[in-house]
Amino acid sequence: MRKPSLTRMFNVSISLIMILAVIGGCSGNSAEPAATGQPTASPEATQPAADSSGIPASFKAGTYTAEADGKDGKIQVEVTLDDKQTITDIKVVSQTETAGIGVEAIDKIKEQIIAGQTLKVDAVSGASESSNAILAAVEDALNQAGGDVAAFKSREVAKAGAGKTEQLTADVVVVGAGASGVSAAVSAADKGAKVILIEKTATIGGASNLSWAGKFYNSSAAVSSGLKVSVEKEISDWIVNNHWRVDAAAVRQYVTKSGETYDWLTGKGYQTTFINFGGEQLHMLPAYETRQDLLRAMLAESVEKGGGQVLTETTAKKLLTGASGEVTGVVAEKADGTTLEITGKSVVMATGGYAANKEMVKEAFGFEGVNGGLGQNIGEGLKMAWEAGAKVPDNFGGQMLHQTLARATEKLKAQYEPFQASYPLMTTYLPNFMNVGPSGARFRDEAATLTAVAAANTSAFNGAYHLVIVSKAQLDALKTKGMNGVKAPALPGMPPEFYAAFTDKFTLDNPWKDADKVFDAMAANGDGFKGNTIEELAANAGMDAVVFKEAFTKYEAAAKSGVDTEFGKAKEYLLPMGESGPYYAVIAEINNLGSVGGLLVNTKFQVLNDKRVPVKGLYAVGLESEGVLYNDTYVGNGVGLGYSFTSGRLGGEDAAAAALGK
Template identity: 75%
Template sequence: MRKKNNANKILMFSICLLLMVSMLSGCNGTNNVNDTAAETSEPTDKPAADALSFTAGTYTGEAQGKEGVIKVEVTLGEHEISDIKIVSQETSGIGGAALEQIKKQILDGQTLAIDAVSGASLTSTAMMEAVETAVKQGGGDVVALKAGGVKKAGEGKTEKLEADVVVVGAGASGVSAAVTAADKGAKVIIIEKTATIGGASNLSWAGKFYNSSAATENGVKVNVEKEISDWIVNNHWRVDAAAIRQYVTKSGETYDWLTKKGYITSFLNFAGEQLHVLPAYETREVTLRKMLAESVEKNGGQVITETTAKKLITNEAGDVTGVSAEKLDGTTLEITAKSIVMATGGYAANAEMVKESFGFEGINGGLGQNVGEGLKMSWEAGAKVPDNFGGQMLHQTLARATKKLKTKYEPFEASYPLMLTYLPNFMNVGSSGARFRDEAATLTSVAAANTSAFNGAYHLVIVSKSQLNSLTAKGMSGVKSPSLPGMPPEFYAEFADQFTLENPWKNADQVFEAMVENGDGYKGNTIEELAKNAGMDAEIFKETYDKYQEATKTGVDTEFGKAADYLIPMGTEGPYYAIIAEINNLGSVGGLLVNTKFQVLNDKRVPINGLYAVGLESEGVLFNDTYVGNGVGIGYSFTSGRLGGEDAASSALKKVQ
């Protein structure tokens, strides 16, 4: 689950601190981590002299990035790009590092022919657009400056390394695998395509470690056999029962293992569920790097960041014997090993792949670098594509309007549409105009996400003038909201003091008008007009609306059985608004079939010698067609990494003997 409970100022400070640590310990190669040098690129052809011709001065450019506006000040001499100052930027560690990397490449190469940084493509594109805008203002020839492409300093060079175990990917599962393998006595090399260690665990909220010592001490104990039985039934038996048993019975040990390693989680009795809140955000990457230093590097291994795996190396027998990767400077890195562990985080950022496998067209809320290379490499090496391939971790609802509204309104006001997507009191319809669920599903994150995704790329939340007036006068209590919207804490961190049921929604009508003007919602003075403007079928929507209105009068929802307390009258006069609500995908689930030793299986369900998988890419053994857990994603990542690393090391060391 991707949730945060820090206040906004603390959150901002924490992320900045994390970024600073990441840049100091990652990009500069300090802290005993073998990171790739940042001085990597030069243009294939230097820009022609007339391309480097400007009206000297300082110019400003900006562009929308993934999380916010990126603004730069570019200083131009008559024949050079002298300096780039990043005035405002996003707060993501990967995104912030990407900005600095692109800035350096532009200044060093005097070129705009720059490749996007792995894991930060949207941020990279926005940075380039902002710089290009400023250069144009100074009379620069952007087309000429972008010509020729980029030649990397290491192109054509090959570096060869050897290890007992190679781990591809340095998120929670990859780090855990590398550390336990090294603790078993294996020489380990772990490679990571970005400059950041920790992956999605740096963003996660809590993990589930069944019957951990902390849970037991707090008097919360799960009936293991019932949990396993219910899990299997709830996933329609299309799971690996042995894998589920292993996770449920072994994950508690992971809590103690992490604690001994200095990665301290805090037990939380979450309505009877055993959740363990991860450490403070700003400490996570630092702790994981320390774990790697004290195990992997201490045992003669290496941690290599900004290096992307490209292909698994196999022998004539089909055994996997290594991995070929590309370093940031273009150097080909060939690492041979006895065991190779894939921990590359899945493919949720690959929109085409997600749509093809799952039919989902919503938002990727996970990491931009997770585009499926690890899966494709493994499939090419003979790995089976699981029968249940395609599952995703759909976990949050988003209002398309929020980002643009925040440029004009305070965070609380800008979040009005978002908050309504989490309440059961409003009519929800699909793109055709038909209702598709009891809106009480909005009270449970997984139910809300999956019911929506099953009905299209988005759904619409209908709000009437009468309901908007009630919100303006009495806040969410005016529409009888049963509780505060169940949004992740980071969604309301900026306005936590205003986030109450009774707080009146001032300027609500102006906010909803702005939503429509921005193209992120629809308005109609009549039901028919709203249907037309929103692209719904007018006849279907009118029938849906009439039935819903009748339900609000009688208190009986004959279509979906929604409780009478949530059936709030919509009035009889416009205007009416439709909020565009989309679902957030936190990550893909599965893609490689593994056994309980985390060996990757081929089409005959026989282990491929030398190949292992942990984390999200192996998680398909736990779920049927989509993720329905709470804290399982991060709990399984740490647990599968811990166990898979041990197995990979044991096998590798036997081969050495």
């Protein structure tokens, strides 16, 4: 679905036109502020005595500068307080958060702080890291001023709509405004249905705002370019590769109908660009910064023009059901606390799955890696549907594991320029280094790193992380000859946004200056390990010394002989470690871009119950319905996004037809 691995050919052709895409916030972890203030005042452990007005004696009015770590970098603010300890202004001096997600969260939180004179503000759904960063920075500024932070943290923000209930009606209610939800709302409105679309964040587009390309089989653009896929072979291979544990009709529908989605989107003004990606038909989405506006324009032209509504910052709480178990609407809550009771003849679930719910992912799939998807996707949509009678699919638990990450990258970016900070990351994408699991045992032919899905799943099957072993001799070769020094077969197949900041340096022959210093910093930061001997490395990394030594000895023998009897790694990828240390272990983690499935649907996108009979009035599109295409995990390239748009388009039409009695 998102950000597939790139071949060398593609790196050359596409890097000129890709734009940095980053995720705006998800984990909810508060960042510790790193403040630079003027004037400065040291915060005390206990609150200083206050005068009769309640203002601490140590408080000094003025403008204070502070910063905290957001999702994508530092957020720096200037906070102005008057002599009554009132925050009169918060100016964002600098930030690098994602437009439409993190930036909107910063603006919203800033307004709420000033309006309520409070730090007791809820994080914006889907952008919690950005939200918590602005709160942390303002708190630090208050501390610098000697202000009463406890008072600011205790003031409640009154919700104007608390206790109020409104009734709304529609033909079709769509829950979730990502690619699938927007497509469903638009196509339903085009069929004459009055549509109400609700979205719990302030952003329209969901993961499609962060995605790279979608697959629309045999689109008019693909065919006109001379590339045409054999539909029957594609369907047959798909079913076999998923061990027949898929809905063959659903696979056929996507493969045969997705090409029409390309023309449909183009007609709506959402223009994708076809590329021949090594024989695959991929379609790049519009420029990142334009996508939300394009989707909003689609909704305005269809949903709103047809008398419907688009309600953001409105969270679905439960599904309404009738006496016979049919779904009749949705109960939701607006940001101001108002309860909405929205009745509809068809309800379409498009809430994006549960990949941000760590406990749910671990229980369903055993995965403990990184959530690279949206922080708001925590599974409440699935739970609402299950409570309304939907079946939990037999293959429930699949995930979209699609990238490798080096834990060291972010901290190193604060110490080194982007190319150097990415040294450890690049080693995780090359087949020339030894890979071991947490125990120290080697677990794969490292050539798996050349294919995104293979790299991700082989690692995830062996623990929460894996370790890439790099020796002094290998670092010395990288320092002098770049990746050519370790005989890299091609540039690391990282997503374009991973190297967008250093495309000019991202070459095989560019020497890795100060590589040893960077790797030392990685170990010092706790994001990797170093040992002067393999025994010391094993101890520092928490590996079993016996297990690691055996694996290391066997690997070195294979590198010298050119024959890997354990995993069959090709001779050209077997690189000796050298005779002496130090040795390093890079902590590599797998990025989960989204959960796959959770609701069982038929080809009309009706949600099925335990008897595999439709739950009347309930539909599902996008990731939550994608389990019909896969066995236990996503293995596609651009399919996630292509299916989201296609299932939304078709599911919206089906929901409208049922609602209108057509």
